[in-house]
Amino acid sequence: MELWSLKNLLPFIGMVVVILSQVSILQVMKAAMSKGKNKFAIMVYSNILSIFVLLVSCLIKHRSDRPPPLNFSTICKFFLLSLIGCSMQIFSYVGIEYSSPTLATAMSNLIPAFTFILALVFRMEKLNWRSKSSQAKSIGTIVAIAGAFVITFYKGPLLLKTFSGSSTTRSNWILGGFFLASDAFLSSTWYILQALILRNFTSVLILMLFTSFFGTILAAIFSLIVVVDSSAWNLKPDIGLVAVIYTAIVGSLFQSSLCAWCLSKKGPIYVTTFKPLAIVMSVVIGFLLLGDVLCLGSPFGCSLIGAIIIVAGFYSVMWGKAKEEYTIEHSEVGSLKSSSEKVPLLHNKIERIVDM
Numbered sequence: 001m002e003l004w005s006l007k008n009l010l011p012f013i014g015m016v017v018v019i020l021s022q023v024s025i026l027q028v029m030k031a032a033m034s035k036g037k038n039k040f041a042i043m044v045y046s047n048i049l050s051i052f053v054l055l056v057s058c059l060i061k062h063r064s065d066r067p068p069p070l071n072f073s074t075i076c077k078f079f080l081l082s083l084i085g086c087s088m089q090i091f092s093y094v095g096i097e098y099s100s101p102t103l104a105t106a107m108s109n110l111i112p113a114f115t116f117i118l119a120l121v122f123r124m125e126k127l128n129w130r131s132k133s134s135q136a137k138s139i140g141t142i143v144a145i146a147g148a149f150v151i152t153f154y155k156g157p158l159l160l161k162t163f164s165g166s167s168t169t170r171s172n173w174i175l176g177g178f179f180l181a182s183d184a185f186l187s188s189t190w191y192i193l194q195a196l197i198l199r200n201f202t203s204v205l206i207l208m209l210f211t212s213f214f215g216t217i218l219a220a221i222f223s224l225i226v227v228v229d230s231s232a233w234n235l236k237p238d239i240g241l242v243a244v245i246y247t248a249i250v251g252s253l254f255q256s257s258l259c260a261w262c263l264s265k266k267g268p269i270y271v272t273t274f275k276p277l278a279i280v281m282s283v284v285i286g287f288l289l290l291g292d293v294l295c296l297g298s299p300f301g302c303s304l305i306g307a308i309i310i311v312a313g314f315y316s317v318m319w320g321k322a323k324e325e326y327t328i329e330h331s332e333v334g335s336l337k338s339s340s341e342k343v344p345l346l347h348n349k350i351e352r353i354v355d356m
Contacts, residue, residue, distance in 0.1 A: 011262045015274040018262065021255035023281045025247055026101035029093060032243035038232035039093040040223035042243050045235065047216035049248035054209040057257075067203050077197050078207065082214030084190045089215075090222065091183035099176030105278040107180035112141050114188030115272040122192060136320030140313045141273070147309030191268040194260060204260040 033039055058067075096104045116137075128134045194207075201207060227233070235241055263271050 011266045011270070014258050014262045015271060016277065018255050018259045019274050019278045020281055021250050021258075023101065023105060023278050025251050025255070026092075026096055026104050026282070028239075028243050028246050030096050030101050032239045033093075033097050035239050037238075037240035037243065038227055038229075039097060040090075040219070040227050041232050042240060042247065043089055043093065044216065044219050044223050045244040046247035046251065047212060047219050049244060050212045050251070051209070051216060053248060054205060054212055058205045058209050061205050062203070067206055068201050070206075074197070074201055075210065077193070078210040079214050081190065081193055081197065081207075082211045083218060084186055084193065085211055086215045086218040086222070088183050088186045088190060089219065091179045091186065095176045095179035095183060097176070098172040098179065101282055103176060104180050104183075105275075105282040107177060107184055108187070108275045108278055110145060110181060110184040111187050111191075111275045112269070112272040113145055114185050115191055115268050116141060118188055118192045119267075119269055122196070133320040133323040136316050136323065137269075137273075140316030140320060143309060143313030143316060145313075147279075147313060150309055188268075188272065191263065191272060195263055195268045198260065198264045202264070204257055204264065207260060208256055 029039065029042070032042060092104065095107070197207065198204070235244070259271060
């Protein structure tokens with residue numbers, strides 16, 4: 001129970017909500033694109049709305065306290081983070097258009113592996129093969145990635161099917177997987193860079209505001225070049241408008257801010273280990289709401305075997321991370337106790353010398 005104290009429970013609940021928000025955003029975007037809505041126009045409009053939502057939130061949050069000081073170096077880091085984030089959005093939307101939200105969440109399980117490697121490179125994480133916690137994290141990550149490949153490439157017997165079914169072709173599925181794998185690598189880089197920025201700049205909302213502002217400019221420039229049909233920019237009270245509002249409010253204000261808070265509390269490795277949970281949520285939502293088929297294993301449906309493997313890997317990583325933090329905390333408490341016990345002995349020796 002000590003492993004699941006309030007200190008660990010709040011970030012855990014926060015990340016579960018973050019993953020649920022990410023999955024729901026992908027599902028809404030896929031529904032909008034299936035109705036012919038342009039993904040890049042939705043991206044620009046949602047980013048513009050995000051700026052106003054985050055600006056109001058920053059004014060409310062910092063009306064009584066002064067925000068951290070800004071300098072040119074910090075703003076440049078914000079811009080780099082926005083550039084990576086904008087590229088992530090583009091690759092993600094193109095990927096789910098060619099495949100499905102289920103494959104998008106499956107390929108996102110590559111993020112923990114990429115993040116773990118980058119964290120080792122930047123010395124944000126240590127690997128000790130003799131430690132059970134390190135073994136659990138490493139093995140759990142490998143198992144989760146293996147489950148992602150099973151759910152993507154293994155074709156098994158059909159278990160359940162809704163009336164609508166799935167019509168994605170094999171070639172589009174592979175092309176979508178390529179874009180989603182690129183998105184996974186960029187996401188890992190984004191998490192690492194954001195964690196490094198939050199070490200010195202602690203205001204999550206201001207960070208989100210600047211990245212949203214720069215990201216909107218970059219997305220607008222890219223979209224104006226790519227989108228040649230002017231009618232694609234017309235907003236109507238339909239699923240396209242729902243996608244804009246939902247992505248802006250849930251994505252930028254709620255999901256991104258909550259994810260950044262969890263990142264500042266637990267680090268990038270902890271945050272990315274929740275990615276495997278997304279595939280389970282996507283399987284359920286995709287089957288119930290979007291008519292995906294439920295299979296023992298299939299690249300065009302929801303894989304039951306892959307989901308079970310991913311859950312096993314996810315649990316192993318979470319246990320390893322909690323065990324590692326538990327060991328560190330108790331070793332620090334033990335060292336404080338030993339040092340406090342040594343202090344009276346030292347005083348006794350000094351008193352004896354003085355008495356002599």
